Amino acid sequence: MSTVSVTQIIEAPADQLWRLLVELPDRADWLSTVRAVELLTPGxxxxxxxxxxxxTQPDGAAHTEEFVVVEAVPFRRLVLSSPGIGVDYRTTWTLRAVRRCGRARTAVSVRQEALPTAPYGRVLALLLGGLAARAVEGAFRRDLCDLARAARPPAAAAAAA
Structure with a gap:
């Protein structure tokens, strides 16, 4: 099993960040690499x-993944599973309020565990583990930056642009 974990402090309350994470149809509006979201279940x-x-992958190609919610604890934790070839992935988003000088901040952590489901999944993890881990870490850092940008008030976002 391999694990990648990234944390960032975001200047926004956890409830605001939670809404961004769970409003699935809107993910393509704020995640810079997401082209499309197709809901498979209602409600x-x-x-x-x-x-x-x-x-969109770094080489410009499109890659589609399927996600299923395993656990959803509002404003605190979102656990997703995603099947892969020979490996299942479990991604956990954790939100923890951080108060400093009266400002609402949230420590957002995203962690992915790769769980081999077939013998060749273990072999692939050994051969490509480090390279894949760096790619996943980079993707998570980009997603956290996108989340921080989407959470900024419109005036702050315009000033930063």
Whole structure:
């Protein structure tokens, strides 16, 4: 099993960040690499909710993954599973309020565990583990930056542009 974890402090309250994470149809509006989101289950986000997300890869190619919600604890934790070839992935988003000088900040952590489901999954993890881990870490850092940017008030976002 390999694990990648990234944390960033974001200048926004956890409830605002949670809404961005769980409003699935809107993910393509704020995640810079997401081209499309296709909902596979109706209703509000809850365990069992499934969707497909198509992202642009660094080489420009499109890659589609399917996600299923395993656990959703509002404003605190979102756990997703995603099947791969010989490996299943579990991604956990954790939000923790951080108060400094009266400002609302949230420590957002995203962690992915790769769980081999077939013998060749273990072999691939050994051969490509470091390279894949660096790619996943970079993608998570970009997603956290996108989340921080989407959470900025419109005036702050315009001033930063």
């Amino acid at each position: 509000r986000l809850a365990p069992g909710t499934a969707w497909r997300e198509t992202r």
